[in-house]
Amino acid sequence: MQKKPHNFSKRVYAVVAKIPRGKVMTYAQVAAKAGNKGAARAVGTLMAKNYNSKIPCHRVIRSDGKVGNYNRGGPKKKLALLKKEGAL
Numbered sequence: 155m156q157k158k159p160h161n162f163s164k165r166v167y168a169v170v171a172k173i174p175r176g177k178v179m180t181y182a183q184v185a186a187k188a189g190n191k192g193a194a195r196a197v198g199t200l201m202a203k204n205y206n207s208k209i210p211c212h213r214v215i216r217s218d219g220k221v222g223n224y225n226r227g228g229p230k231k232k233l234a235l236l237k238k239e240g241a242l
Contacts, residue, residue, distance in 0.1 A: 165189055166200050173213040176240040180217045198222070212236060 165188035173179055179187075181194040181201075188197070194217070201211040202225050212232045216222045221242075224232035236242045 162188060162190060162193065162196070163200055166197055167204070167206075167209050170201070170204075170209050170211060170214060173210055175210075178213050178215050178236065178241050181214055181222075182217050184214055201225075213239075213241065 166184060169179075169184050169187045181197040182191070184197045185191055185193040190196070197214065201214050202223065204211045204225070212224055212226075212235045214222075215236075221229050221232045221236065223229055224235075233242065
């Protein structure tokens with residue numbers, strides 16, 4: 155039996171919610187931990203749509219070490235937040 159798509163979303167948000175201050179995970183790491191190692195792009199899409207302040211989407215970065223985009227102020231804001239938290 156195939157899992158419902160929305161369950162993956164819930165798992166992704168649960169994983170991201172547990173990323174501690176001062177730490178980051180890549181989109182691929184989040185996807186793998188949420189149960190679908192090939193869904194890094196889907197994680198990116200979910201993070202782009204996230205406006206829940208309890209889900210620290212700014213702590214999810216690209217596998218190449220670049221911060222990627224941020225829906226609440228762009229990459230510069232994301233980088234500033236990560237530096238403030240001591241993640242970078």
